[in-house]
Amino acid sequence: MNSKNTVDKPTNFIRNIIDEDLLNGKYNKVITRFPPEPNGYLHIGHAKSICLNFGTALNYDGYCNLRFDDTNPLKEDIEYVNSIKNDVKWLGYNWNEEIKFSSNYFQKFYECALELIKKELAYVCFLSSDETREFRGTLKKPGKDSPYRNSTVQENLNLFKKMKEGEFKEGKCVLRAKIDMKSSFMCMRDPTLYRIRFETHHQTEDDWCIYPMYDFAHCISDAVEGVSHSICTLEFQDNRRIYDWILKNLDEFNKPDRPYQYEFSRLNLEYATTSKRKLKLLVDEKLVSGWDDPRMPTISGLRRRGYTATSIRDFSERVGVSKVNSLTDISILESSIRDDLNTNAPRTMAVIDAVKIVIENYPEDKIELLKAPNHPQNNEMGYREIYFSKEIYIDKADFQEIAPNNKFKRLAINKEVRLRNAYIIKATRIEKNKEGNIKTIFCKYDPETLGRNPTDGRKVKGVIHFVESSRAIQAEFNIYDRLFIDRNPSKFEDISSIINPDSLIIKYGYVEPNLKNAEVEKAYQFEREGYFCRDRSDKSLIFNKTVGLRDTWNQ
RNA sequence: UGGGAUGUCGCCAAGCGGUAAGGCAACGGGUUUUGAUCCCGUCAUUCGCAGGUUCGAAUCCUGCCAUCCCAGCCA
Numbered sequence: 001m002n003s004k005n006t007v008d009k010p011t012n013f014i015r016n017i018i019d020e021d022l023l024n025g026k027y028n029k030v031i032t033r034f035p036p037e038p039n040g041y042l043h044i045g046h047a048k049s050i051c052l053n054f055g056t057a058l059n060y061d062g063y064c065n066l067r068f069d070d071t072n073p074l075k076e077d078i079e080y081v082n083s084i085k086n087d088v089k090w091l092g093y094n095w096n097e098e099i100k101f102s103s104n105y106f107q108k109f110y111e112c113a114l115e116l117i118k119k120e121l122a123y124v125c126f127l128s129s130d131e132t133r134e135f136r137g138t139l140k141k142p143g144k145d146s147p148y149r150n151s152t153v154q155e156n157l158n159l160f161k162k163m164k165e166g167e168f169k170e171g172k173c174v175l176r177a178k179i180d181m182k183s184s185f186m187c188m189r190d191p192t193l194y195r196i197r198f199e200t201h202h203q204t205e206d207d208w209c210i211y212p213m214y215d216f217a218h219c220i221s222d223a224v225e226g227v228s229h230s231i232c233t234l235e236f237q238d239n240r241r242i243y244d245w246i247l248k249n250l251d252e253f254n255k256p257d258r259p260y261q262y263e264f265s266r267l268n269l270e271y272a273t274t275s276k277r278k279l280k281l282l283v284d285e286k287l288v289s290g291w292d293d294p295r296m297p298t299i300s301g302l303r304r305r306g307y308t309a310t311s312i313r314d315f316s317e318r319v320g321v322s323k324v325n326s327l328t329d330i331s332i333l334e335s336s337i338r339d340d341l342n343t344n345a346p347r348t349m350a351v352i353d354a355v356k357i358v359i360e361n362y363p364e365d366k367i368e369l370l371k372a373p374n375h376p377q378n379n380e381m382g383y384r385e386i387y388f389s390k391e392i393y394i395d396k397a398d399f400q401e402i403a404p405n406n407k408f409k410r411l412a413i414n415k416e417v418r419l420r421n422a423y424i425i426k427a428t429r430i431e432k433n434k435e436g437n438i439k440t441i442f443c444k445y446d447p448e449t450l451g452r453n454p455t456d457g458r459k460v461k462g463v464i465h466f467v468e469s470s471r472a473i474q475a476e477f478n479i480y481d482r483l484f485i486d487r488n489p490s491k492f493e494d495i496s497s498i499i500n501p502d503s504l505i506i507k508y509g510y511v512e513p514n515l516k517n518a519e520v521e522k523a524y525q526f527e528r529e530g531y532f533c534r535d536r537s538d539k540s541l542i543f544n545k546t547v548g549l550r551d552t553w554n555q
Numbered sequence: 556u557g558g559g560a561u562g563u564c565g566c567c568a569a570g571c572g573g574u575a576a577g578g579c580a581a582c583g584g585g586u587u588u589u590g591a592u593c594c595c596g597u598c599a600u601u602c603g604c605a606g607g608u609u610c611g612a613a614u615c616c617u618g619c620c621a622u623c624c625c626a627g628c629c630a
Binding site for chain 2 (some may be wrong): 011016035036069071072074102108128138139140141142143170171173184185187192196211213214215218226234235236238239241270276279318319320321322323324325326327328330331335336338342347388407409410420422429439449453462463464465494525527528529549550552553
């Protein structure tokens with residue numbers, strides 16, 4: 001049986017490896033890194049990786065570097081480095097010392113390339129990219145050696161220096177590792193190490209016109225930073241061979257305590273996409289309002305939607321870490337945010353789809369101030385005052401002329417219901433407009449039922465929420481639903497064809513007056529409706545629905 | 556017979572030769588001025604399939620099957 005401490009500490013294959021490495025004395029400190037490429041916004045999948053890398057390091061009393069993997073100036077942008085820094089910080093993690101960039105090590109990479117050339121393990125190749133592809137062979141057929149493969153060390157040294165000096169045009173040549181054109185790992189068939197790009201880089205500007213490839217830069221960056229466990233996703237499993245090959249062939253890094261790469265499966269979320277490319281497409285095609293659209297599974301989108309950093313960290317822990325390709329239920333994410341907000345969000349009342357009630361036996365010009373708890377289970381969250389008068393709003397869904405069955409716990413004609421934090425009322429009659437829609441519901445209230453049940457033993461089961469009409473504040477509500485209609489959008493190339501037309505529905509209703517100056521992104525529970533937070537847009541009062549309350553009432 | 560990985564409850568996921576943790580979901584029941592929360596209970600005789608080794612197998616061996624990844628001068 002598990003003892004208590006094995007229950008709160010997550011166990012996964014990476015921790016098992018770390019435990020063993022520490023026990024064997026392979027490392028004396030756990031150092032990880034989170035290495036995003038600044039070519040897009042971070043999403044929930046990255047959040048899992050951040051929690052894994054930062055969380056694990058912290059847990060073992062080590063540290064994690066935030067390192068921008070910026071080796072391709074063509075795709076990268078400073079806008080993204082800023083948003084990424086912001087998102088990581090918001091998630092609650094602090095990087096060790098200053099932020100790292102792969103570009104910090106450009107000189108180092110260059111020297112490593114020189115070392116490989118001198119060891120006859122790298123050469124400058126003038127094959128065009130098409131020719132290179134042909135020479136590479138296929139999955140089942142071995143490749144052929146490049147005619148430039150046997151140039152002398154001196155020739156290669158001169159040529160590579162010329163590449164660096166900008167004497168060759170883009171695409172004219174590349175530096176390649178000399179490994180094995182017959183390898184069953186495609187990435188070992190003399191992979192490209194450096195290519196020429198006359199491009200201004202956001203960090204190094206025009207200092208370089210040759211840029212290292214991921215496979216060359218990543219392992220060296222890890223080694224330079226003293227990373228112990230380099231954790232990445234499954235698609236890099238083959239690349240681990242070149243990671244190991246490079247470090248083995250560089251004298252400075254060929255040591256027992258050099259970094260090793262471990263791969264885990266990336267997060268896939270139901271009805272969402274964690275493809276950077278598709279996310280960017282949604283933004284570029286204006287299928288959503290931006291990277292921070294609350295329907296986006298980006299960290300900034302989730303934040304705007306009302307998700308908290310705590311809930312995202314909790315979610316990461318709940319889904320765990322493994323090597324299995326999976327598609328995670330959205331309900332796991334939802335239960336994480338509900339757990340957090342249930343204990344931390346103050347309650348308030350909002351009527352999202354309003355209908356008016358007139359309480360016939362309530363005095364004409366009277367306005368009462370009633371005391372309402374901000375949290376039913378936590379008195380420390382205090383009380384607020386709410387208004388009550390002859391005219392109030394309730395939600396249309398909380399009234400039906402004739403109760404459909406005896407399980408119906410809402411208002412109907414001749415049926416009593418409790419107004420949350422106020423009195424019991426009974427509907428007497430309704431007034432409809434020309435179109436046949438209900439205009440007003442007339443009720444009678446029982447003045448003896450404020451803060452207590454009827455003394456004659458009547459049992460009133462239903463409770464509905466309301467807002468007093470004269471003090472109510474108008475508000476706009478963004479009701480969100482899943483962005484895609486298919487559970488697994490990754491199966492679709494044309495993502496625009498599976499967009500949920502009802503992913504955003506805008507409603508206009510009323511909130512309690514004390515919400516007039518609600519703080520942006522602060523969570524509230526609108527009782528019986530769900531969790532909401534104020535949107536950052538400065539026009540009027542807009543609330544985003546984070547998630548609904550759990551609903552076990554099946555009609 | 557290219558290679559690399561993975562298959563444990565509807566969805567995640569522990570388990571590492573001693574007789575299937577946990578979470579989410581679902582389903583019963585109780586409390587409740589939120590059909591919420593909370594509480595209590597139910598939920599894999601079985602681990603992709605078939606053989607084998609063993610006193611004993613999800614764990615070891617063999618063979619199948621299924622799914623994912625790799626042929627960027629992307630990461």
